[in-house]
Amino acid sequence: xxxxxxxxxxxxxxLLTGMLLIIFQKNIKLQRTLSLxxxxxxxxxxxLLMVQIKEGGIQxxxxxxxxxxxxxxxxxxxxxxxxxxxxxxxxxxxxIYAFPTIGRKPEKLYFYPLYLFLITGVNGSxxxxxxxxxxxxxxxxxxxxxxxxxxxxTKRQLRESLKYxxxxxxASAFFLMGVAYLYSITGTLNLADLSLRVAEAGQDGxxxxxxxxxxxxxxxxxxxxxxxxxxxxYSVPPTAIAAIFAALLTKVGIYAIxxxxxxxxxxxxxxxxxxxGLMAAATMILGGLGAVGFGDIRKILTYNVVISVGFIMLxxxxxxxxxxxxxxxxxxHDILIKALxxxxxxxxxxxxxxxxxxxxxGLIRLHPALGWMFLIAALSMVGxxxxxxFLGKVFTIQGTFEAGYYGFGAIGLAASLFILFSMIKLxxxxxxxxxxxxxxxxxxxxxxxxLPIALLTFASLALGIGAEGIAPYxxxxxxxxxxxxxxxxxxxx
Amino acid sequence: xxxxxxILVGILVSIGTYLILSKQLLRIVLGASIVxxxxxxxxxxxxxxxxxxxxxxxxxxxxxxxxxxQALILTAIVINFAVTALVLVLCYRAxxxxxxxxxxxxxxxxxx
Numbered sequence: 001x002x003x004x005x006x007x008x009x010x011x012x013x014x015l016l017t018g019m020l021l022i023i024f025q026k027n028i029k030l031q032r033t034l035s036l037x038x039x040x041x042x043x044x045x046x047x048l049l050m051v052q053i054k055e056g057g058i059q060x061x062x063x064x065x066x067x068x069x070x071x072x073x074x075x076x077x078x079x080x081x082x083x084x085x086x087x088x089x090x091x092x093x094x095x096i097y098a099f100p101t102i103g104r105k106p107e108k109l110y111f112y113p114l115y116l117f118l119i120t121g122v123n124g125s126x127x128x129x130x131x132x133x134x135x136x137x138x139x140x141x142x143x144x145x146x147x148x149x150x151x152x153x154t155k156r157q158l159r160e161s162l163k164y165x166x167x168x169x170x171a172s173a174f175f176l177m178g179v180a181y182l183y184s185i186t187g188t189l190n191l192a193d194l195s196l197r198v199a200e201a202g203q204d205g206x207x208x209x210x211x212x213x214x215x216x217x218x219x220x221x222x223x224x225x226x227x228x229x230x231x232x233x234y235s236v237p238p239t240a241i242a243a244i245f246a247a248l249l250t251k252v253g254i255y256a257i258x259x260x261x262x263x264x265x266x267x268x269x270x271x272x273x274x275x276x277g278l279m280a281a282a283t284m285i286l287g288g289l290g291a292v293g294f295g296d297i298r299k300i301l302t303y304n305v306v307i308s309v310g311f312i313m314l315x316x317x318x319x320x321x322x323x324x325x326x327x328x329x330x331x332x333h334d335i336l337i338k339a340l341x342x343x344x345x346x347x348x349x350x351x352x353x354x355x356x357x358x359x360x361x362g363l364i365r366l367h368p369a370l371g372w373m374f375l376i377a378a379l380s381m382v383g384x385x386x387x388x389x390f391l392g393k394v395f396t397i398q399g400t401f402e403a404g405y406y407g408f409g410a411i412g413l414a415a416s417l418f419i420l421f422s423m424i425k426l427x428x429x430x431x432x433x434x435x436x437x438x439x440x441x442x443x444x445x446x447x448x449x450x451l452p453i454a455l456l457t458f459a460s461l462a463l464g465i466g467a468e469g470i471a472p473y474x475x476x477x478x479x480x481x482x483x484x485x486x487x488x489x490x491x492x493x
Numbered sequence: 494x495x496x497x498x499x500i501l502v503g504i505l506v507s508i509g510t511y512l513i514l515s516k517q518l519l520r521i522v523l524g525a526s527i528v529x530x531x532x533x534x535x536x537x538x539x540x541x542x543x544x545x546x547x548x549x550x551x552x553x554x555x556x557x558x559x560x561x562x563q564a565l566i567l568t569a570i571v572i573n574f575a576v577t578a579l580v581l582v583l584c585y586r587a588x589x590x591x592x593x594x595x596x597x598x599x600x601x602x603x604x605x
């Protein structure tokens with residue numbers, strides 16, 4: 001039994017720190033330091049976990065000593081560990097960005113504890129090996145996000161948050177419905193045990209229907225085709241919060257779809273995986289139209305989130321080692337890059353006081369670093385080598401072609417063109433052209449904002465240029481996803 | 494007995510859906526709440542309704558009830574309770590700000 005107590009740390013550290021910080025509500029300095037330290041500690045632990053998983057295979061922890069399938073298992077495979085690491089990088093950067101921008105009032109109204117609870121929920125979802133526990137961790141980060149989206153209490157925030165919350169409450173009810181159905185069919189909720197029992201009994205029509213119910217639930221959370229709530233709700237909160245939402249929240253939905261459809265419901269790919277592919281294609285087309293059509297920075301960026309959700313799914317649809325590795329690589333890239341462009345976009349709005357493209361022009365003269373980092377991010381999203389989006393795109397598209405899904409691959413490539421068009425439109429409008437603002441006319445200052453943006457740019461560049469170093473980890477993650485027996489053996493032994 | 498409860502769940506879900514599809518904020522909250530209750534019933538039914546005594550050592554009866562669904566709905570009820578409380582507060586705040594509880598008017602405009 002490879003018991004590893006380190007697996008619980010990414011959940012417990014932010015949770016306990018957050019609870020502690022509620023007590024020290026007035027002491028802003030302590031709140032900032034402790035939350036930064038906690039997130040850095042989680043980052044270090046996720047690197048350690050990666051190394052352990054690389055050497056010793058999938059790590060497990062049976063909480064309370066109750067053996068699976070009776071207790072709740074925590075499972076860390078390479079996929080989870082990579083996502084944990086990306087989560088820590090992004091959460092640290094967005095936290096540093098929040099220090100100067102978030103404002104005194106939200107800081108006193110429990111911003112830092114909420115932020116830590118959000119990270120708790122996200123990390124827990126990546127690590128848990130129990131379906132109901134997954135639901136609980138989903139609720140943990142959702143409830144934190146419900147409050148964070150309204151933090152500030154402007155009219156637009158109130159309005160959009162209502163839609164966001166209702167959508168998610170209903171999705172959660174359906175999640176529980178799926179849990180109930182699956183429990184009455186199989187009699188277990190442990191993911192590994194579920195996988196065994198579904199494989200033994202065969203995935204009949206009933207189980208496939210339940211699989212589709214789960215697909216709807218997670219598609220709502222991930223913004224896969226059912227993204228109607230996303231552009232509104234991701235464009236209202238303060239920049240640091242919008243960035244962490246865009247980077248992480250949809251990704252947890254994506255993670256859940258990957259987990260469920262590689263570990264449990266992988267027997268009927270001609271139904272489930274094909275449907276995921278169709279949804280992904282529609283998502284990319286609709287998201288692309290949105291990204292090209294709008295003239296508002298926030299809207300363009302949120303529709304880019306939508307496009308990438310569709311693209312990441314293509315690797316799962318192909319179910320080939322290349323496609324899967326490509327998806328994982330692109331997922332990591334996307335977590336970093338979405339936080340980065342949301343931070344840059346937010347900074348532009350902070351500087352100019354408007355989010356309309358037609359009112360902004362020529363920022364590069366005053367803020368060259370910001371402009372060039374935006375260009376790097378934009379090219380990286382499009383997939384220009386050697387930046388970080390390139391490898392993910394190549395492998396994902398290769399996977400879809402190998403699996404014979406030429407149409408999906410073509411739409412994936414076309415989506416890159418939409419991304420290129422929308423990002424270059426942003427770059428040319430915002431950074432090129434005549435400088436209309438002079439320095440003392442600017443609405444906000446750049447003080448302290450460039451550091452987190454530079455950190456994220458650096459991380460994204462490192463992911464692209466250092467691809468050779470991270471490739472064995474990604475390959476291992478893809479292998480583990482494609483071979484459910486490894487996961488089952490690690491948990492059920 | 495299970496069949497009856499499942500039919501009840503169906504009725505509750507349809508009532509909840511009807512309420513969720515209406516325009517008024519408060520009705521939507523109530524609808525979501527009813528759907529959650531229906532789901533809780535569904536979970537308790539999924540483990541089979543009570544067949545025997547409590548699952549404790551030393552109980553004399555042979556059959557025992559499945560304890561897991563009960564633990565599950567306990568968690569689900571608590572979460573649902575907290576979320577409903579939060580939503581109610583938000584609805585009240587929204588009503589104070591907008592002086593309306595009509596979702597149609599909370600649609601928002603493009604490019605504001």
